[in-house]
Amino acid sequence: MHETLVTLSPLDTLFGSIGIIAIIIFIIATMMIYSYLERRGEKLSFIWLRLLIFSYVNKYVKITKRETGKIGYIFYIWLISINTAFLCAILVLFVF
16 A cells, blocks of 8 residues: 655745744734733633634724724734734645
């Protein structure tokens, strides 16, 4: 029996690596948003974080906009990282 090994193209490896890094950055940004809201006295549930992250991000945007007049920088890190991870997953799975 011959086993067929799956070989990855250099672009698969590149976009896969970028996607993994983006996921790590997304997790860190999520934890930073959670920590920021917790310091502001917001009631949060760490157990339900994965389901409620979008509402927590919305709270973060509102609070930072109210306090500083601008949306906090962590929001942009969070948004760019999750979109980058999603794009890399699509490229690796369906394009290359």
